[in-house]
Amino acid sequence: MHRAFNFFKRNLKEIFRDPVIYIFCLGFPLVMLILFYALNKFTNGNTLIFELQALLPGVMLFSYSFVMLTLGLIVSKDRQTFFLKRLYSSPMKVSDFIFGYVLVGVLIGILQIVLCFVAGLILSISAGVQFLSVGEILLLTLWQMPMLIMNVFLGVLFGTLFNDKTAPGICSVFISFAGILGGCWMPIESMGAFETFCRCLPFYPSVYIGRVITNAQNSFGVSYAFDNVALLGIVPIALFMGLSILLTVVAFKKNIVSDH
């Protein structure tokens, strides 16, 4: 286990010494949050999904795709520079490698969540309205874990399968997915067949349940409730999370003893 932790420390340094992380992983989600919030205020606040309660779960989901991108980049670069090859000939185990990468990803994700909450709190105070309760904050944080973990593992997976030119491309597809199919920026509940489609993927259900937790209102002015959409939504989330973990472990194992 000390090897996993040692590797984690190295990855942390490697990532946090690159300015990219501050721009994409930490800066970008904040900008989105503030931008949509401000947009809503200036248009007299009639877009309910841009209220903080609805916005927060969406922005959080969106931000994990950047964690995926970051991990995809570091893994593919480590492979390309033969750094990983060398480590493969050391006594490090597959689990050490995966833990080392995943832990950094989860840490960045938690940092993003904290940042979103702090920004939300400041915005609420400045608007003179009540922010989420401590219980809601904890519950929402907990609820973020499945999707964060899915994104983190997918990042490692794409970095393992693709080189550092291709991996960012694949990841950016997921960034758009998270934004569009998650219903972060648009009222999916009023889109009929498209909504049904989105409910089969993990993004929308994640945001949906997040909004249940924060007592947000959808575009019809109806409060999100723990209904069938939420309940059935747990299925794709669990499925895709499990699948991403499984695929990553398999791909990484294969990559250690490969011909390339």
Add this chain to the structure above:
Amino acid sequence: MIKIEQLSKNYRSKKALHNLSLTIEQGELFGLLGVNGAGKTTLIKILCGLTKKTSGTITIDNLNLDQDMDKIKEIVDISPQETAIANNLTVQENLEFFANIYQNNNPQSVQGIVDIFHLDEVLNQRAKTLSGGYKRRLSIAIALISKPKILFLDEPTLGLDVFARRDLWGIIKKLKGKMTIILTSHYLEEIESLCDRVAILSQGEILQTGTIEEIKTMTGAQSFEEAFVQLVERKNAQSV
């Protein structure tokens, strides 16, 4: 120390190594010589567990490669053909990182390695800002941190200037006898000045093994270079 019998390796349809048998003794500095694509790196990768062999048996330090790869990994280390270092870490952090992986908790031995490779002046510099020669030195220094019984050096002096190369020769000579070293190089004078014995590879097969003198005598050539060229050309003529 290392015993290879009937080793073959195919990359899909391509034969990279073919029925190769070789024994390397403990403490020997053994040279692998061959033209580009002869199979040197492939052989080293197999011995380090980075690539799977297709067939054959290998024992390293009385450990069977098929069963005891985990144990073998603790006694071998490799300086790959490409420099393999953590770019955003300083030289010091790179050394510490690998020291931790191999549980080398002896600061003196790490300092000793720093001294040998003259890394003192760049200790706090990020690895990516080092010159090519220093990167290479760091990459080789890292391989020594694990205090391996067997060290593989795949083209260690690639990209080094004459002085840095001579410097590295000195370092390798100092290591001689302390561990078994397998070295590949395209510089014949390097092989000549460093290696106890050599194997000449071509198209995945061993053409000849022996000391430099033995190989010169066997081919009747004046120089080692001439002996090498003769052997390879004879092989090429056969396979046409």
